[in-house]
Amino acid sequence: MSGDGGPRWSPLAVWAAREVQREAGRSCLLFAFLFLLVAIIATPMLFSHALAVTWTRWMEQTPHLVVRRIDAGGWAPLPAEAAVHYARKVPGALDPTPRLWGVATGPAGPVTVVTAPADLPAEGLPGQRPPAPGEAVVGRAVADAAVDNHLVLEQMDRVTLAIVATFPDNSVMVTHDLVWVAPPDARRLLGMLPDQASDLAVRLFRSESASAVAADLAAAFPWPVRIIDRDTMTEGLRRRAMGKGVAALMLSLPALLAFLWVMTGAVTGPAGRSAYWGVLSAMGWTTADLVRLQVAKALLVGMPALAVGLAVACGAVFHPMAAAWTAFLLMGTQQLPALALDGSGAVVMLLQIAAVVGLPFLAAVFLTTLRGVEGAARSTMEAGQWH
Amino acid sequence: MRRATVVAEPFPPAPCRGARRLLTAALVVVLMALLIITGATLRRSQQTQKWPAAFSLVTPALWPAGTPRRHPETVHPGVDLRWCAGLESTP
Amino acid sequence: MALNAGLACHGLRFGWPGEQGDDRILLQAVTAWFQPGRVSLVTGATGAGKSTLLHLLGGLLRPVAGEVRAEDQPVSRWPARHRDPWRRRVGMVFQHLALVPDLSVAENLLLPLVPRGMKWSAMQAAITRQLEAVELGQLAAKPVYTLSGGQRQRLAIARALVGAPRFVLADEPTAFQDDRQAARICAQMGAVARTGVVVVIGSHDPRLRNASEVDDRWHLAAGRLTAVGPPQAAP
Numbered sequence: 239m240s241g242d243g244g245p246r247w248s249p250l251a252v253w254a255a256r257e258v259q260r261e262a263g264r265s266c267l268l269f270a271f272l273f274l275l276v277a278i279i280a281t282p283m284l285f286s287h288a289l290a291v292t293w294t295r296w297m298e299q300t301p302h303l304v305v306r307r308i309d310a311g312g313w314a315p316l317p318a319e320a321a322v323h324y325a326r327k328v329p330g331a332l333d334p335t336p337r338l339w340g341v342a343t344g345p346a347g348p349v350t351v352v353t354a355p356a357d358l359p360a361e362g363l364p365g366q367r368p369p370a371p372g373e374a375v376v377g378r379a380v381a382d383a384a385v386d387n388h389l390v391l392e393q394m395d396r397v398t399l400a401i402v403a404t405f406p407d408n409s410v411m412v413t414h415d416l417v418w419v420a421p422p423d424a425r426r427l428l429g430m431l432p433d434q435a436s437d438l439a440v441r442l443f444r445s446e447s448a449s450a451v452a453a454d455l456a457a458a459f460p461w462p463v464r465i466i467d468r469d470t471m472t473e474g475l476r477r478r479a480m481g482k483g484v485a486a487l488m489l490s491l492p493a494l495l496a497f498l499w500v501m502t503g504a505v506t507g508p509a510g511r512s513a514y515w516g517v518l519s520a521m522g523w524t525t526a527d528l529v530r531l532q533v534a535k536a537l538l539v540g541m542p543a544l545a546v547g548l549a550v551a552c553g554a555v556f557h558p559m560a561a562a563w564t565a566f567l568l569m570g571t572q573q574l575p576a577l578a579l580d581g582s583g584a585v586v587m588l589l590q591i592a593a594v595v596g597l598p599f600l601a602a603v604f605l606t607t608l609r610g611v612e613g614a615a616r617s618t619m620e621a622g623q624w625h
Numbered sequence: 626m627r628r629a630t631v632v633a634e635p636f637p638p639a640p641c642r643g644a645r646r647l648l649t650a651a652l653v654v655v656l657m658a659l660l661i662i663t664g665a666t667l668r669r670s671q672q673t674q675k676w677p678a679a680f681s682l683v684t685p686a687l688w689p690a691g692t693p694r695r696h697p698e699t700v701h702p703g704v705d706l707r708w709c710a711g712l713e714s715t716p
Numbered sequence: 717m718a719l720n721a722g723l724a725c726h727g728l729r730f731g732w733p734g735e736q737g738d739d740r741i742l743l744q745a746v747t748a749w750f751q752p753g754r755v756s757l758v759t760g761a762t763g764a765g766k767s768t769l770l771h772l773l774g775g776l777l778r779p780v781a782g783e784v785r786a787e788d789q790p791v792s793r794w795p796a797r798h799r800d801p802w803r804r805r806v807g808m809v810f811q812h813l814a815l816v817p818d819l820s821v822a823e824n825l826l827l828p829l830v831p832r833g834m835k836w837s838a839m840q841a842a843i844t845r846q847l848e849a850v851e852l853g854q855l856a857a858k859p860v861y862t863l864s865g866g867q868r869q870r871l872a873i874a875r876a877l878v879g880a881p882r883f884v885l886a887d888e889p890t891a892f893q894d895d896r897q898a899a900r901i902c903a904q905m906g907a908v909a910r911t912g913v914v915v916v917i918g919s920h921d922p923r924l925r926n927a928s929e930v931d932d933r934w935h936l937a938a939g940r941l942t943a944v945g946p947p948q949a950a951p
Contacts, residue, residue: 247645255648255651258644299677306699348689350690352682377686409676410686411685415689415695416680416686471683538647538648542655548662556665585663588662
């Protein structure tokens with residue numbers, strides 16, 4: 239029994255805690271250091287991982303291929319009906335969908351203009367009808383920049399739109415900069431004729447056949463086209479996400495390892511420790527007891543520090559507002575939505591990070607203690623502290 | 626009349642209450658942190674997956690509109706971006 | 717009494733390393749038998765090697781030659797992994813006390829008990845008993861640095877006895893005590909010895925030399941230990 243209620247702790251654990259109390263300043267310093275170390279390492283790694291997972295899931299919903307007509311001057315609008323006709327001739331190419339979209343200049347910079355979603359998510363904008371000419375449904379960033387609920391867009395023409403709705407917050411990673419307008423407004427704005435589309439989105443029966451179908455599609459159209467495929471873009475995004483995390487980690491790692499070494503030395507080997515261990519040894523503490531005590535102390539400080547560091551990293555990555563700041567710091571992107579990242583599969587990564595920091599720390603404590611305990615009993619007589 | 630003053634001896638003499646509280650606090654902190662971590666890592670993005678499909682979009686809105694990262698379908702090695710709508714300022 | 721009981725040393729030789737690489741021999745061919753149930757007093761001039769002898773008997777130092785046997789076990793030849801746990805059976809009062817000043821009085825008594833696997837309540841009971849025995853019960857929660865020299869010394873004695881040792885080695889245990897406390901410590905050592913414990917005291921305090929509780933007297937001079945009074949045969 240503990241003697242005064244509360245959990246039943248082993249005497250060694252209680253004594254380890256008592257020693258941590260005795261060295262409160264040093265213990266706090268160690269806690270702060272370990273916590274920062276874990277948070278600094280975990281945040282970029284977790285962010286890049288979560289971003290890659292989220293993107294991968296996100297990309298599963300995107301078209302497999304996008305066919306864009308090009309000419310000597312750049313991209314050119316394509317005739318929608320003809321494009322669909324040609325695409326349908328290619329085996330394996332499903333649901334060719336003309337997209338009418340483009341980029342226009344809004345009050346706070348470029349925005350992405352889109353039209354006619356095939357199927358709005360039911361939970362997104364309940365009861366929302368497609369915008370009529372002169373109306374717009376806008377993303378969060380566009381809504382924030384609008385004046386008096388009106389939006390002026392310029393590209394090939396100047397169009398004034400009344401904002402009738404804003405996309406919901408949970409769609410912000412997709413709709414941050416979107417302006418959903420009626421097709422006539424989009425054509426006016428982007429300078430396209432009726433029956434012209436910006437490009438053609440194509441789904442595939444088998445995603446593995448992307449390169450073969452892309453070649454067939456390129457041959458099927460009578461104009462030069464540029465085709466991008468989803469897998470290439472997904473891989474590029476994933477590599478970019480992971481690259482950012484690894485780069486941030488590599489930049490901080492040498493300094494952090496140096497800190498780890500210095501701090502472990504400072505914590506485990508203060509002056510007078512040998513004499514104290516000598517007294518304990520004289521009273522029957524074995525080397526194993528002393529190592530257990532030191533490891534218990536290290537765990538008592540290290541475990542909460544690791545856990546809090548990881549929790550802070552999780553907060554910085556998975557809390558939508560904090561994630562935007564983290565993305566800003568790591569990726570340098572200026573206009574960021576509140577990221578809602580996917581946490582799936584991050585447990586293994588968190589365990590790896592805990593091991594990367596925790597195991598060297600425990601090993602340093604273990605080895606330093608073993609070295610310090612050597613000859614501890616004899617030091618009882620020789621240490622100046624007792625004389 | 627003589628009065629005897631009895632001073633009770635403390636028991637337990639070495640309770641180490643602060644140390645016990647520290648152990649309990651450490652345990653609570655670890656459990657709370659683990660709870661937060663578990664909640665964060667097990668949760669799937671609340672973002673509905675239907676939005677990208679709804680507009681047939683190919684990238685998330687992480688980069689400013691008008692840049693090749695936001696609109697990779699507009700990029701081509703042989704195309705001068707200065708002549709592309711909305712991409713005039715892109716390097 | 718069984719001849720193999722108690723603490724014995726045979727041909728014990730020890731020297732500290734000298735500055736020129738030659739060893740300064742402090743003890744040579746020390747042979748003695750400290751019997752259980754008796755209080756043995758080792759006297760000698762300052763620097764004669766009393767403390768060193770006690771540290772050799774307690775397994776804190778290794779002899780250059782000879783051996784220390786505890787209950788017929790050659791403890792001085794044991795490797796550290798066996799000798800360290802054996803020290804739990806030894807209660808040692810250091811001349812310089814070796815208390816931890818920032819810990820409380822009672823917490824200093826907790827130190828030898830923590831690695832023994834005792835129940836927490838049993839530890840607290842043992843601490844209470846020892847504090848009462850050395851008249852420090854009211855000071856249990858006080859930090860050691862607030863105690864007087866005499867109180868600290870009594871605390872060091874309590875720490876040596878709190879683990880119910882089989883061997884008590886006390887180095888100048890009455891140095892800072894007034895006559896009443898010195899007499900009480902003598903009586904306490906006598907009472908401990910009566911329970912079958914080996915008690916060896918190293919001191920040049922005349923109050924101990926003349927104490928009736930002391931059963932055997934030894935004198936250490938020129939590196940040799942000689943029995944004063946009826947000689948004791950080694951087992």
